Amino acid sequence: MSRESGTATAEATPIHAQVSNLRPRDLLSKEDCLEMFRQVYLARYFDVRLIKEKKRGRLKGTLYSSHNQEAILVGALFGLKPTDWISPIHRDMPAFFLKDLRGDWNRPDRIGMSIEEVCAQVWGRVDSPGRARDNWSHIGSRSKKIIHSTSMLAGTIPVAAGLMYADRLNGGDAVCITFNGEGSTAQGIFHEAINYAAVHKLPVVTVVENNQWAYGTPFELGCATPDVADRAKGFGIPGLIADGQDVFDVYDKVMMAVEHARSGKGPSIVECKTFRAYGHGDHDDDRANKYRPQEEIIAGRARDPIGVCRQTLLDLGYISAAEATTYHAEGKNASEATNEDFPPEVVDYLNAGIEFALQSPLPAAEEGAMWVFKENN
Amino acid sequence: MSRESGTATAEATPIHAQVSNLRPRDLLSKEDCLEMFRQVYLARYFDVRLIKEKKRGRLKGTLYSSHNQEAILVGALFGLKPTDWISPIHRDMPAFFLKDLRGDWNRPDRIGMSIEEVCAQVWGRVDSPGRARDNWSHIGSRSKKIIHSTSMLAGTIPVAAGLMYADRLNGGDAVCITFNGEGSTAQGIFHEAINYAAVHKLPVVTVVENNQWAYGTPFELGCATPDVADRAKGFGIPGLIADGQDVFDVYDKVMMAVEHARSGKGPSIVECKTFRAYGHGDHDDDRANKYRPQEEIIAGRARDPIGVCRQTLLDLGYISAAEATTYHAEGKNASEATNEDFPPEVVDYLNAGIEFALQSPLPAAEEGAMWVFKENN
């Protein structure tokens, strides 16, 4: 198998309103940039910490790591309005709390899910937004504007499209970002839904995290085009490519797509080139070291989003060389990294979530038979 | 609704082996060209005659007319080898007998279906290849190399792909042409199957008859790209556009795609621009005159494939001006056209089929419960 993996080709697609030569990122303040950096740490810490919790025996279930793909989540979500919707999948667990996370992470008017709710879900407790009726990333909430996915890959894209149709009729200006793996773009529903969205110019942005592997299947066995973004051409919509390791490049491309969508021009696909650092889930970590060539793994992990972001901030002069070396999570796996490798507010934030989850009770057994139907009496 | 309809843009796609400047049609003999002309008449006559049979009360059921789209069937099928496969749909009824129809139409070694078998199917008689178990175009046969479709649009494309995979493993060099309407390209299975064929470079040619309408839905409500051929870009395969009124242009484009497929380079899509002359089925004829603008209908019917083909033959000097005016089917609908408007061998050929069908008995009632399973005793 000879493939280029983890390489990112940023193609400028002329959909951003070119009134100026500014990229979306150029409008970000220093605080915004530092906040994004912090969020990359937060996403990484969530991943690292959950694995530790599992190793400690305090957590059960399969974990689908977003390690090495955090820049995609942070970059894609950072520019959204609180009224925008998202639809994350298995590998996007941090998306649930990253949505609408800015400034004071605990501000009461936040629309996104709190870390407490997300942890209650991970631990299967009643305070999960879905009362732990379905597992892992299968949570959602109308009030928090997150589509509640099934397991069936790409299955939320038509829901996102219909939802945006309704929002437009309701006079809203929301955009919906759906996240998908590159493997999932082979599903028929991916095609049906984006085609429909294209016909009706619905504001649906499909972010494809091309991490080169779909479980044990490499990209080229699922797709014959060099870039997933090419799929967009079949629908007559823009297909952008972002460097998935670079939170600012993701931000640029997704924001162009979001702006395009919000201004009524319709859907687009943003492919973020990245690499799945570990197994498909943690049960697959060992195997994934065997079925994937070592060189590929090493190359794919080489550009840690933490390091890429730090370098940008250094170049911008937003952090000093000293500040750049305060935390050392970069390049470390879950066993190597410790709490000291992360900003303390990140650790605190998640601690609070986990504390909360551990105290939240299990739902009562009878809830299993509840809410099959809306009662009409 | 402002759209250009029935216009054909022949784009030269560089997939034909360019060892010479010859187009596939340039290798056709004079007899071949005259045979194709005859086949266009035959396809038209089949359509006209069935409508007459129904009006006469000798035939029941819905008829899906291929009127005005005959050049696509003849042009696409003419260059196939007897070992190639096809998968026609509702609007392609003549394809069943056109496949492998050359020279002596009654030659005993033909692999395609005989007109007798096709008529037995139309009349629902036991001598239909499917013993009249399913209706209209839902016939097929392994020995005759025709995939047996269901009603579910685009549903045979994965079957064609799997079949070609098997054929390749079996050492064959077959190609399979699947026919589809432009509306059917919105189906998820269209995407899944072509994507799979593209990954494995399977010799599947998808001919899309873009007749501008899917039942009562115009093209632009089913597809956001200007050309269906654009769908090919999403799979990284060639997408060709043919003038669906011109049997030789269809032949050229489909043969390029077939050659591409046969030489191991994989699938492609050939969009044939045409126009559905009448209703979706004959039950829809009256309505179709209302839900479609008159100018559009007139423009769409203007370039009758019979006339286009005749002109080419005249230009080539293959027929004389006198010969060109022997038959007058061109531009006539089923009520206007008579047997005298068609070459006598065409009329005779179909007559024989109808005679046969009318004498073929109905299958026995008990057959309804047979062949649910292969018996294993």
Added chain:
Amino acid sequence: MSAVANTPTTGRKNYVTAIKEALFEEMERNPDMICQGEDIGILGGAFGATDGLLAKYGSDRVIDMPIAEACIVGSATGLALGGKTVMAEMQFIDFISCGFDQIVNMLATYHYRTAGEVNMPVVLRGPAGAYGGGALYHSQMNEAWFCNSPGLKVICPSTPYDAKGLLKGALRDGNPCLFFEIKELYRKREIEELLPEDDYTIPFGKAAIRHEGTDVTLVSYGQNVYHCIQAAAELEKLGVSAEVIDIRTLVPLDEDTIFTSIAKTNHLIVVNEAPMTCGFAGEIIARVAEKAFEYLDAPPIRITRLDTPVPWVKPLELFVLPSVEKIVQAALKSVKF
């Protein structure tokens, strides 16, 4: 006061007109209602059930969808999540298989998964049933798939009155409903009837007794109800008094009416045109066997489609389907047991 343009407000109405009136009236009542499907707008629907809807309510609310059933269902789910009530038409109910995952896994479970936060007022309706020479893919009764998929209500009216009242009820129910319309009844003259001038709905889970009797109970729904009614007439001539129950809704099922009838007749025949194995006829028999066992004086009998596809040509089609004759024979066998 019918909202349907060009439909007389008095006079007997056929089944498809009843459907159409329900749609027009609900669209009028509920500005948040949307209709979508293949060819429902410009064409007005393959069977005309939505004829005039686009002209009256515009293309925002009446959507001609691409030929993509999974997307039709999935986007309906999204519309509902966005606060809309949705009627999504399957051009033929047979094509629902193409949208199957979105129905059973996405739509049916949304309310459950959100622990009740989100309702799914989505009605999937379409023409169903055999006896019309529609062959394998234009004849199906595939309701059992959905009865076995928790979270869906399943409805099958047999009269214009029921069709209108149940459809309006479904569009106000707030749950995903699978609405099986019997296309062979759409324009059947014999069953035309006067419809109430006033707004009405029919509650789910209430069967209708179509013919009273004392010797044997015939339970059915949809088109087969008429076979049962004819069978009851035949049986009457033979001195057997048959009660005909039209269950109208499968999920929820009105068990009481069935049990009460069997308590009286002590004999049960269930008739439907779906394949036998795991069909709803068997479900009814299972419920009776479990909960009304003592009432039965003879084995219950199913008259269903054989476990075959629906073949095209008439003799074959009729061979595999329930018929008046088969029902009469079964009833006689039962009462003579």
Added chain:
Amino acid sequence: MSAVANTPTTGRKNYVTAIKEALFEEMERNPDMICQGEDIGILGGAFGATDGLLAKYGSDRVIDMPIAEACIVGSATGLALGGKTVMAEMQFIDFISCGFDQIVNMLATYHYRTAGEVNMPVVLRGPAGAYGGGALYHSQMNEAWFCNSPGLKVICPSTPYDAKGLLKGALRDGNPCLFFEIKELYRKREIEELLPEDDYTIPFGKAAIRHEGTDVTLVSYGQNVYHCIQAAAELEKLGVSAEVIDIRTLVPLDEDTIFTSIAKTNHLIVVNEAPMTCGFAGEIIARVAEKAFEYLDAPPIRITRLDTPVPWVKPLELFVLPSVEKIVQAALKSVKF
């Protein structure tokens, strides 16, 4: 003589190893056999059922498919049309809904539509069943959908011996088979067993009696067979002798073994973990009610999943599923009727 590399030829084997052996042996026997599915090659399958197959038989015959279930089924149909025998894996049986149309309308009917010209030796297999905390989409038993779709055989083994013998039988049957494997049994130590050295298949339509008894018949399949066996042990302590029947294949169904048992016990409990309505438990009860009515001294009872999805968290999951306790209670109720 096992063909599986690195698997000892003696010693007790677990359920997934039995599946694996069946696949290796049939691939060896039949050069026209092809295996396809998501992640079955390079990875060796999500549960390792195809581990080593790619290395041994190459990527022509062992195909890592795109994530597209409808295409996996449709192309399997095409392969069969091209003379191949196909094993197509669904990574979890839950995802089969995405390929539903191709199964019930294309694959299941091909033989029928061609009046027997074309056989469809295609086995769709995949891990099924609940009790493992897999939640809504990794726990389903959706076999009833397929039992209601003519043209499909439906198989569900509960032991390694059966898994191997039935899978080999399915791969030689020549008809499309839906093969439900119980993932919670894949590596269950307690049920490991010695497998015959020689080639064997198990005929379809032959139930197995897992425990003999005289007072009540417990009919089941798949994982619930073990609940029934445990219930039989509990019941024995309470002085009730239960017979446990494992039907093994649903289509075709071995009615005789069930009827013979009921003729002896006069009491019937049917247990399965699919949703109740239109599930196969009801089908068994319907067949018994129709054909072995006189044998029953008490109403038959279904113990099934409630008509709900399978929720994730343990207490909720167990609440909606059959349990030993529920079976014991039902059996007691039945014999005391």
